[in-house]
Amino acid sequence: KQEVTQIPAALSVPEGENLVLNCSFTDSAIYNLQWFRQDPGKGLTSLLLIQSSQREQTSGRLNASLDKSSGRSTLYIAASQPGDSATYLCAVLLYSGGGADGLTFGKGTHLIIQP
Amino acid sequence: NAGVTQTPKFQVLKTGQSMTLQCAQDMNHEYMSWYRQDPGMGLRLIHYSVGAGITDQGEVPNGYNVSRSTTEDFPLRLLSAAPSQTSVYFCASSFDGNPRTQYFGPGTRLTVL
Numbered sequence: 001k002q003e004v005t006q007i008p009a010a011l012s013v014p015e016g017e018n019l020v021l022n023c024s025f026t027d028s029a030i031y032n033l034q035w036f037r038q039d040p041g042k043g044l045t046s047l048l049l050i051q052s053s054q055r056e057q058t059s060g061r062l063n064a065s066l067d068k069s070s071g072r073s074t075l076y077i078a079a080s081q082p083g084d085s086a087t088y089l090c091a092v093l094l095y096s097g098g099g100a101d102g103l104t105f106g107k108g109t110h111l112i113i114q115p
Numbered sequence: 116n117a118g119v120t121q122t123p124k125f126q127v128l129k130t131g132q133s134m135t136l137q138c139a140q141d142m143n144h145e146y147m148s149w150y151r152q153d154p155g156m157g158l159r160l161i162h163y164s165v166g167a168g169i170t171d172q173g174e175v176p177n178g179y180n181v182s183r184s185t186t187e188d189f190p191l192r193l194l195s196a197a198p199s200q201t202s203v204y205f206c207a208s209s210f211d212g213n214p215r216t217q218y219f220g221p222g223t224r225l226t227v228l
Binding site for chain 2 (some may be wrong): 031032034036042043044045046049051087090093102103104105106107108
């Protein structure tokens, strides 16, 4: 069974710092890996998706990397801002013989950026 | 283009009552799925569908039924609500092809007394 772990569970840093969120997964037979942001009481917003054949994706101040062989992904946030405060979720889509099944999620990293 | 919509936003049920959580998408996505989010457990897959008339079970399907009669709609039915089904429910959709980016609805917060 695929398991996804996110470290740290919580992180509080001053504004302007660069930071790294970590995600690891146990089954390397993934279709893709997706990073989401969730604000309190809200739904999930997709930030970045990395397909299994890719090594990284970038969007603005965000950069996500994928090392499928070691079962790891990182989300790098540059020059953090108070508006980045949220819970960040990592999810993998497992490939099955008949196509892709649902996402397996980590429990998230709760990020607070101090002004 | 409304994306993925869910109704209702909030619901309170008594144990044993039944109800249907609605999910609709206007992106012509083949793949739709339901998740529940519980504190300390993260999001877990309940049921999913790869197209009209096709559904399958996820990790936690017990106590829930689904059907997919149209591409746009994927309702989740609670047959006899239990307190253990108190949770936040999210619906998601994607194309059934690369890159399979999943788009989520705003969620339904359900409390079962």
